[in-house]
Amino acid sequence: MKRPELHRRIWCAVSLALLFSLCIATVVGAGAPEALEWLKSQQNPDGGFGEPSAVGSTIEAMLAITAAGADITQWTADGNTPVDFLRAHVNEVEGAGATAKLILALVPAGEDPMNFGGVNLVKMLEESYDDTTGRFDGENGTVPAQALAIMALESVGRPVEKKAINWLVEAQTGDGSWAWNGDPSAQGDTNTTALAIQALAAVNARPDAVERAVAYLRSVQNEDAGWPYQKPSEYGTDTDANSTAYVIQALYAAGENLSGWAVNGVSPLDTLMSLQKDTGAFQWQAAVPDENFLATTQAVPALAGKPFPLATLSRVTVTPARLPATGGALSLRLAFVAALAGLALVVTGLGRRRWGPQ
Numbered sequence: 001m002k003r004p005e006l007h008r009r010i011w012c013a014v015s016l017a018l019l020f021s022l023c024i025a026t027v028v029g030a031g032a033p034e035a036l037e038w039l040k041s042q043q044n045p046d047g048g049f050g051e052p053s054a055v056g057s058t059i060e061a062m063l064a065i066t067a068a069g070a071d072i073t074q075w076t077a078d079g080n081t082p083v084d085f086l087r088a089h090v091n092e093v094e095g096a097g098a099t100a101k102l103i104l105a106l107v108p109a110g111e112d113p114m115n116f117g118g119v120n121l122v123k124m125l126e127e128s129y130d131d132t133t134g135r136f137d138g139e140n141g142t143v144p145a146q147a148l149a150i151m152a153l154e155s156v157g158r159p160v161e162k163k164a165i166n167w168l169v170e171a172q173t174g175d176g177s178w179a180w181n182g183d184p185s186a187q188g189d190t191n192t193t194a195l196a197i198q199a200l201a202a203v204n205a206r207p208d209a210v211e212r213a214v215a216y217l218r219s220v221q222n223e224d225a226g227w228p229y230q231k232p233s234e235y236g237t238d239t240d241a242n243s244t245a246y247v248i249q250a251l252y253a254a255g256e257n258l259s260g261w262a263v264n265g266v267s268p269l270d271t272l273m274s275l276q277k278d279t280g281a282f283q284w285q286a287a288v289p290d291e292n293f294l295a296t297t298q299a300v301p302a303l304a305g306k307p308f309p310l311a312t313l314s315r316v317t318v319t320p321a322r323l324p325a326t327g328g329a330l331s332l333r334l335a336f337v338a339a340l341a342g343l344a345l346v347v348t349g350l351g352r353r354r355w356g357p358q
Contacts, residue, residue: 035064039281048085099149226239
């Protein structure tokens, strides 16, 4: 075989292999475009989400939208975006947890949390920190608020006090979980534990605590490969979409391979997807078939393979590409696939020009 022909065949094989691997990778985002389609139908004329529009619901929607790679500026209703709604209602945000969550939603959207609607949210968050106790919100602080605050500060490149991390670690219970109120003698839950894992992973702190927490999540995984809020629980231990999604995010943050969490050939993502309805919305539990807004918004980051924080200011250096309002994550992957294919053709063409006709 002549040398140019050999090189062309090699490039073709490499290109096909890379294209195949990227197509397989899009499975990670399966279900997210449909969820966003449904979510778009829930947007109110003021740009917000909820019945009526509320800051908390709109933040949850923004986290889902940006996690999927969609351009938040394209999510308009009567000319209003979710960012417009939040900017108009920023003064309603209270407490470290809500402030931190808003910061986590604004950064991947390309907004400046240090000057949002005339409010410096980062300063607000830092001022809620009690250096005496190491807790955000002082004696009223909770583990979810602590974890969200740590991740929010990390996302904007602000220092996280060692005492704040120590408080979080010291609140871990004996079985590796965390209880929402920070009591190490209380029964922990999967949701609080998932947030704590993501916070520690975000600042690369205490891998030993993360390891114990991951072991706890393994111990309370259901036979269908999903997770309940708490186990045991007087309210039941059926798998729910919210808990399963949060745990999946935590496992990604901890560097876990989800294939190692399959039960009888069913992965946690399979279980989460089984709770998605034909409309694209997610239901809370298999026995509760109603469309659930929070279950849907919290499922999307897990489907997209994105733990918190979704982005950091150091990485948000250019204006996001104008992606479709829905399906942005998959569209971006497909664009990359097309670009790679084009590159392969160009290189192949260069090879033809270099060696000339034979």
